[in-house]
Amino acid sequence: MSAGGAVEPGLPAAAAAPSAAPARDPGPGHLFRPISAEDEEQQPTEIESLCMNCYRNVRRGCGRGRLEGWAEAGRSGGRRSCQAGPTGDLGARQSLGLSRWGVGSFIGTLLNCFLLSQGMTRLLLTKIPFFREIIVSSFSCEHCGWNNTEIQSAGRIQDQGVRYTLTVRAQEDMDREVVKTDSATTRIPELDFEIPAFSQKGALTTVEGLISRAISGLEQDQPTRRANEEAVAERIDEFIAKLKELKQVASPFTLIIDDPSGNSFVENPHAPRKDDALVITHYNRTLQQEEMLGLQAEAPEEKPEEEDIRNEVLQFNTNCPECNAPAQTNMKLVQIPHFKEVIIMATNCENCGHRTNEVKSGGAVEPLGTRITFHITDPSDMTRDLLKSETCSVEIPELEFELGMAVLGGKFTTLEGMLKDIRELVTKNPFTLGDSSSPGQTEKLQEFSQKLDQILEGILKAHFIMDDPAGNSYLQNVYAPEDDPEMKVEHYKRTFDQNEELGLNDMKTEGYETGLPAQR
Numbered sequence: 001m002s003a004g005g006a007v008e009p010g011l012p013a014a015a016a017a018p019s020a021a022p023a024r025d026p027g028p029g030h031l032f033r034p035i036s037a038e039d040e041e042q043q044p045t046e047i048e049s050l051c052m053n054c055y056r057n058v059r060r061g062c063g064r065g066r067l068e069g070w071a072e073a074g075r076s077g078g079r080r081s082c083q084a085g086p087t088g089d090l091g092a093r094q095s096l097g098l099s100r101w102g103v104g105s106f107i108g109t110l111l112n113c114f115l116l117s118q119g120m121t122r123l124l125l126t127k128i129p130f131f132r133e134i135i136v137s138s139f140s141c142e143h144c145g146w147n148n149t150e151i152q153s154a155g156r157i158q159d160q161g162v163r164y165t166l167t168v169r170a171q172e173d174m175d176r177e178v179v180k181t182d183s184a185t186t187r188i189p190e191l192d193f194e195i196p197a198f199s200q201k202g203a204l205t206t207v208e209g210l211i212s213r214a215i216s217g218l219e220q221d222q223p224t225r226r227a228n229e230e231a232v233a234e235r236i237d238e239f240i241a242k243l244k245e246l247k248q249v250a251s252p253f254t255l256i257i258d259d260p261s262g263n264s265f266v267e268n269p270h271a272p273r274k275d276d277a278l279v280i281t282h283y284n285r286t287l288q289q290e291e292m293l294g295l296q297a298e299a300p301e302e303k304p305e306e307e308d309i310r311n312e313v314l315q316f317n318t319n320c321p322e323c324n325a326p327a328q329t330n331m332k333l334v335q336i337p338h339f340k341e342v343i344i345m346a347t348n349c350e351n352c353g354h355r356t357n358e359v360k361s362g363g364a365v366e367p368l369g370t371r372i373t374f375h376i377t378d379p380s381d382m383t384r385d386l387l388k389s390e391t392c393s394v395e396i397p398e399l400e401f402e403l404g405m406a407v408l409g410g411k412f413t414t415l416e417g418m419l420k421d422i423r424e425l426v427t428k429n430p431f432t433l434g435d436s437s438s439p440g441q442t443e444k445l446q447e448f449s450q451k452l453d454q455i456l457e458g459i460l461k462a463h464f465i466m467d468d469p470a471g472n473s474y475l476q477n478v479y480a481p482e483d484d485p486e487m488k489v490e491h492y493k494r495t496f497d498q499n500e501e502l503g504l505n506d507m508k509t510e511g512y513e514t515g516l517p518a519q520r
Contacts (some may be wrong), residue, residue, distance in 0.1 A: 009034075011153065029485065046120055102125075119142070120141075123135060136149075137150045137151070143313070148201075158261060159262070160285070161285050164265075167253075168207060174207045175208065175344070178204075178209070179204055179263070180259075182198050182259075183198060183263075183292070188255060189254050189256070191246075193243075197260075210255075211243055211246055212247070313331070320347070327349045328347070328348070330345065331343060340361070345359075358367065360390075365470045367471075368471055368491040368492060369468060369494050370468050370473060371489075372474075373464075374415075376455060379484075383416065384476040385416045385476040387472075388410060391501075392466055394418070394464070397465070398460070408425065419455065427449055455512055
């Protein structure tokens with residue numbers, strides 16, 4: 001469909017179309033009046049346009065040297081002489097007629113020696129109930145009988161795309177009205193059939209009309225295929241037969257219309273009630289879809305994806321602390337539930353078999369210190385997860401035992417594992433064994449070891465206290481998010497000495513630029 005002709009500057013409407021009916025005056029200074037889909041008196045605008053079917057036929061005729069005789073035909077019955085070139089007379093080049101208000105006849109000719117016939121295009125702005133305004137255009141040519149129908153959205157591209165999923169179960173579903181825009185993709189999953197976007201013009205039709213249009217498109221070049229590729233033509237015939245069976249609704253099938261512009265529509269005959277056979281999904285467009293709709297001039301440069309090290313175990317080379325042989329240390333970020341992120345590092349020496357692990361806090365020093373007091377009353381308490389940072393001290397009052405800061409380093413283990421590490425640290429101290437040990441000291445160590453075993457077995461109840469000025473230690477609460485009746489967590493303000501041990505007294509995080517010596 002192609003509208004030809006243009007308004008000649010300075011040409012009055014009456015002179016351009018002396019035989020036309022008097023036009024309704026739209027008002028001073030206005031050639032056209034505003035139109036709206038709500039206007040009950042709205043009439044379709046009729047435009048005489050060049051017929052593209054005649055255009056193609058004339059091109060084929062000119063290619064075979066049949067232009068002779070057409071130049072002598074002159075102009076008659078709406079035709080134009082091919083002798084009229086770009087500098088020909090005004091009547092041979094372009095003319096404009098206005099029959100009445102709302103109806104304009106644009107009659108034009110092709111200026112590169114093609115003889116064309118005019119058809120009639122009718123444009124109507126209308127509104128679909130429970131949807132939006134659209135422009136319906138219909139073209140017909142009385143010379144060759146060719147006709148065409150299109151629809152275009154009269155509004156803007158919507159903020160989101162839309163996907164209609166219709167389950168067709170009865171013949172009534174085939175009669176549903178459908179608005180399919182140029183950018184919509186139509187699919188029938190049962191047949192693995194798809195009509196890509198921008199492969200067809202927009203149409204105002206029905207579900208049956210969509211299928212009939214697809215059948216017509218497939219049948220269009222079948223005679224040529226049967227002559228050149230018979231096997232392909234047979235397979236297409238079989239598929240056309242399946243599409244025709246769908247029109248009979250012998251069995252239910254699914255019709256999906258996916259439109260990134262959001263301007264397609266499938267009728268709900270039960271509106272405003274819900275339609276159980278129709279599912280409407282709104283979604284955000286992808287960058288490719290926005291580029292396809294012209295909303296984005298060009299795709300932005302893809303930024304390299306940042307590596308997510310939380311799901312990976314990182315490795316780096318180091319030396320074994322025992323034999324100094326080359327070894328590898330594994331490092332991983334772990335999120336402790338109801339706490340924070342920590343870094344676990346483990347080293348395994350293949351030369352001497354030495355193994356060690358260490359835990360570092362993945363966050364900053366907390367504003368307040370933390371003191372955790374836990375009453376061990378049951379053997380199941382030994383399975384609780386425990387995180388001891390390097391700045392945490394441990395105390396067991398019943399054993400008169402206290403473990404200072406930085407001893408045993410950072411550990412992520414269980415309460416049982418922590419108590420066993422304490423027993424191994426105390427009982428295997430070289431200064432308490434052998435000839436250097438005194439009898440009284442050995443008895444005290446044996447008594448300490450026995451009481452610690454009783455705590456591990458759940459025979460002896462005791463208190464386990466963790467005091468961390470940095471606030472980066474943790475003991476699992478099995479009742480989380482509720483409070484644990486056997487555990488008390490206190491937050492306190494650090495003393496000057498504790499801040500001094502953490503190096504916070506001399507740390508300046510704000511305004512540290514002032515007071516610095518000037519750089520030369």
